[in-house]
Amino acid sequence: MADTMLEKEYAKSGLLKLSRDFCERCGHAPLAYVHSFGCQQNVSDGEKLKGQLSGIGYDFTDDITKAQLILLNTCAVRENAEDKVFGTLGDLKHLKEQNPDTVIAVCGCMAQQKHVAEKIKSTYRQVDLVFGTFAYNDFYQMLLEVLTNRTRIFNQSEKPSDIDEGFTQLRSDKLRAFIPIMYGCNNFCTYCIVPYVRGRERSRKPDSVIDEVTKLVSQGYKEITLLGQNVNSYSYGFSELLKEADRIPGKFRIRFMSSHPKDAGKELIDTILESEKVCKCLHLPLQSGSDRILKLMNRRYDTKQYLDIINYARSKAPEFSFSTDIIVGFPGETYKEFCETKELVKSIKYDNIYSFVYSRRSGTKAAELEDSISDKQKGLWLRELLLEQREVSSQWLSRFVGKTVEVLAEGEGRTGEDYLTGKNDEGIIVEFKADKKYIGEFVQVRITKAMNWALEGELVEDK
Ligand code: SAH
Ligand code: SF4
Ligand code: F3S
Numbered sequence: 001m002a003d004t005m006l007e008k009e010y011a012k013s014g015l016l017k018l019s020r021d022f023c024e025r026c027g028h029a030p031l032a033y034v035h036s037f038g039c040q041q042n043v044s045d046g047e048k049l050k051g052q053l054s055g056i057g058y059d060f061t062d063d064i065t066k067a068q069l070i071l072l073n074t075c076a077v078r079e080n081a082e083d084k085v086f087g088t089l090g091d092l093k094h095l096k097e098q099n100p101d102t103v104i105a106v107c108g109c110m111a112q113q114k115h116v117a118e119k120i121k122s123t124y125r126q127v128d129l130v131f132g133t134f135a136y137n138d139f140y141q142m143l144l145e146v147l148t149n150r151t152r153i154f155n156q157s158e159k160p161s162d163i164d165e166g167f168t169q170l171r172s173d174k175l176r177a178f179i180p181i182m183y184g185c186n187n188f189c190t191y192c193i194v195p196y197v198r199g200r201e202r203s204r205k206p207d208s209v210i211d212e213v214t215k216l217v218s219q220g221y222k223e224i225t226l227l228g229q230n231v232n233s234y235s236y237g238f239s240e241l242l243k244e245a246d247r248i249p250g251k252f253r254i255r256f257m258s259s260h261p262k263d264a265g266k267e268l269i270d271t272i273l274e275s276e277k278v279c280k281c282l283h284l285p286l287q288s289g290s291d292r293i294l295k296l297m298n299r300r301y302d303t304k305q306y307l308d309i310i311n312y313a314r315s316k317a318p319e320f321s322f323s324t325d326i327i328v329g330f331p332g333e334t335y336k337e338f339c340e341t342k343e344l345v346k347s348i349k350y351d352n353i354y355s356f357v358y359s360r361r362s363g364t365k366a367a368e369l370e371d372s373i374s375d376k377q378k379g380l381w382l383r384e385l386l387l388e389q390r391e392v393s394s395q396w397l398s399r400f401v402g403k404t405v406e407v408l409a410e411g412e413g414r415t416g417e418d419y420l421t422g423k424n425d426e427g428i429i430v431e432f433k434a435d436k437k438y439i440g441e442f443v444q445v446r447i448t449k450a451m452n453w454a455l456e457g458e459l460v461e462d463k
Contacts, residue, residue, distance in 0.1 A: 004137070011140035012056060018147055019057030022068070029059040033067035037085065038075025040257070041227050042108055044178045045136065046073045049107070050170035052139055060170075065095060069103045069143075074110035076193050078359035082110055089124045096126035103146055105129035107136070109197040115362070117154045131155040133198055137164055160199055165208045175410060175440055177221045181209050181241065182228035187260065189287070190298045190365040191330060191358060194229060203228075203235035210244055217250040222408050222442065226256040232263035239271040246275040251442060253408065253425070257283045258325075261309060262300040269313045269320075281321035281351070281426045284309065289344030290337035293330050296369070303344060310348055319399060321426035323352035328385060329378030330358050331369035338381050342388055349396045351428055353389050357382055390452050397428065397450035404446045404460055405430065409438045415456060429454035 022030045032053050036046030049071060050060065061067050072088060075081040085106070092104055104127045110116045112132030120127050128146050135142070135155040142153050163183070171177055182203040185195045213224050224245070231238050245254050254277045259268065261284055272278045284306070288294050291302045313320040326341060345353060357378045360367050405424040413419030413431040420434045422443075431454055432445045438459070445457040 008137070008140050011144040014144045014148070015056040015140060018144075023057070029057055030068040031061040031066055032058045032069040032071060033061055033064045034071045034073065036073040036108070037081055038073075038077060038109065040178050040225065041180060041183075041229070042073055042075055044169070044180050044227060045108065045133070047169040047171050047178075048167045049073065049136065049139065051168040054170050055168065056140070064092075067102065069105065071105045071107065074106060074108040076109040076113060076116075076197055076361070078356060078361075080359070082116070085110060086124075089120070089127060093124075093126045103128050103143070105131070105143075105146075107131050107133075109133060109193070112156060112197040113193075113363075114156050117156050121152070121154060127152070129153045132157065134158060134161055137161045158199070160202065163202055163204055165204065175221060175408065176223040176225065177216045178225050178227050179209060179212055179216075180204070180227045181231060182234050185229035186233070187230060187300075188298060188365075190296065190369075191327060191361065193361040193364060196363055198229070201230075201233060201235075206236045206241055206244065209241060210248070213245050213254075214248050217248060217252050220440075221252065222440070223253045223255065226254070228256075228258070230258065230260040230263060231256050232259050232268065239267050242271050242275060242278055246277050252277060254278045255281075255427070259284055261286070261306050264309055266309075266312055269309065269316065273313075273316055279425045279427065280317055280319070281323070282313070283323045283325075285325035286341075286344070286348075287325060287327050288330065288333070288337070289341035290333070293333055293337055296332065296366070297327075297330060298365070307348075319426070321351045321428070322348065323427070324348075324350050324354070326353055326355040326385065327358050328355060328382045329371075329373055329375075331366055331371035333358075333373070335381070338385075342385055345385065346388055346392055349392055350389070351393060351396065351426060353385075355382055355385055355389075394450055394452040397452075397455060400424070400428070400447040400455055401450055402447065404444050405455075405457075406442055407432070407445045407457075408442055409434065409440065411439055412436070421454075424455070430457055431455070432457045432459050434459040 019030055034046055034050050036043045064070060072085055074085045096102060106127055111130045117130050120130050129142055131142060134157045146153055182201055184199045184201045186201045188195050259282060272280060286306060287297055287299055289303055294302060407422040407424050407430045409420045409422040411421060413421035415431040418433050419431050421429060421431050424430050430445055444460040446460050447455050447457040449456040
């Protein structure tokens with residue numbers, strides 16, 4: 001560890017010198033274009049990598065053609081996520097021919113997979129650096145090596161690294177912050193690549209999470225989202241962590257995701273309901289409404305257990321909000337089983353569902369199962385589900401009409417000029433007419449209308 005720290009410091013000073021030289025030559029700091037695909041966990045990793053780049057003198061640009069360093073932080077969860085990255089890499093060939101000094105780097109979940117690294121090595125020669133999710137602590141050393149020796153580096157190490165609590169994150173949002181509380185996943189749902197590309201669960205120490213929340217709140221952040229693939233298996237007790245975060249003084253909201261239904265129980269619901277700052281909404285991925293499919297997915301709960309959580313929460317707080325993830329067309333799923341999902345989704349009344357056509361991920365157990373339904377057919381099922389959900393959600397959203405809700409005003413709205421947009425406690429988008437001076441504030445809004453994607457309301461001004 002001490003050696004790696006030293007190596008890192010050494011690389012850092014080398015990189016700082018290179019940045020200063022660049023600055024003298026070109027009259028501005030070297031620019032990095034950093035884009036994170038995928039989940040919030042990945043966005044959060046991207047913010048850490050930006051923090052590291054800022055520490056060695058980089059500025060940032062949204063214009064990929066102006067960047068000296070292009071860093072794509074990738075997602076492997078579905079094939080279309082990977083296709084997007086390969087598409088971008090293809091487009092960059094031309095740019096690299098014109099600017100051979102530009103460094104192109106690929107990191108994140110795709111880059112952890114050896115077969116992807118091989119494909120990039122042989123087919124995308126414009127890429128200089130490919131490093132997986134276990135190699136972030138060595139970022140400086142790898143970048144220095146690429147810049148000084150112009151070698152290509154492929155690092156798919158599987159050695160779990162210590163959680164580095166000292167990273168500074170460069171967050172683009174000034175109101176809402178993501179804080180990872182744990183990394184990795186132990187669940188091995190049979191369709192999912194995440195445990196293979198993120199390794200086993202590792203939890204951060206509660207003290208350092210609480211310190212980070214406190215710091216962000218004192219900097220003016222109004223919404224903190226605690227992140228993990230399954231926050232309910234946080235080693236030091238998730239309900240305890242929520243209670244402690246709730247005690248931090250200041251006006252702010254606490255959200256978290258995701259919860260695994262096999263671990264989310266009454267204690268979690270009680271903690272949410274007894275707290276002041278934790279939002280009364282839960283993202284609880286159902287995946288399927290068929291017990292046979294849930295078993296094949298290795299989800300380790302059945303629909304009855306799932307409904308028990310929903311019913312318990314709603315018996316205590318009828319407006320409790322739920323959102324979910326659904327996979328349509330798991331190998332061997334029949335239309336009848338899909339309809340069980342559709343019916344369950346309809347009866348639960350979610351505020352939001354995120355639904356996906358099953359995507360075969362090589363290396364996972366489900367990849368070996370026979371799959372006779374075409375993607376086209378699965379796409380039609382997905383549409384059917386979405387149409388059903390659209391109807392349910394606009395009816396269900398109308399429970400807020402006539403009520404006054406607290407909204408964190410996030411920015412300009414899309415309903416019309418003079419409109420602001422924000423979210424209520426339940427995470428539902430609320431659009432309302434108000435002066436821009438309210439952006440960044442909690443305001444009271446009386447809801448006048450439910451649209452199918454959001455609520456509309458009127459600002460209730462302080463007397
Ligand atoms: N850890 C989180 C989810 C991470 S991935 C959880 O368990 O809740 C986000 C969502 O992507 C999953 O909930 C699932 O619905 C979807 N997903 C994962 N693997 C998939 C695959 N192979 N095909 C289609 N959707 C998938
Ligand atoms: Fe994937 Fe399941 Fe882990 Fe979520 S809990 S990341 S779906 S293996
Ligand atoms: Fe994608 Fe990796 Fe997140 S696979 S969903 S970016 S953990």
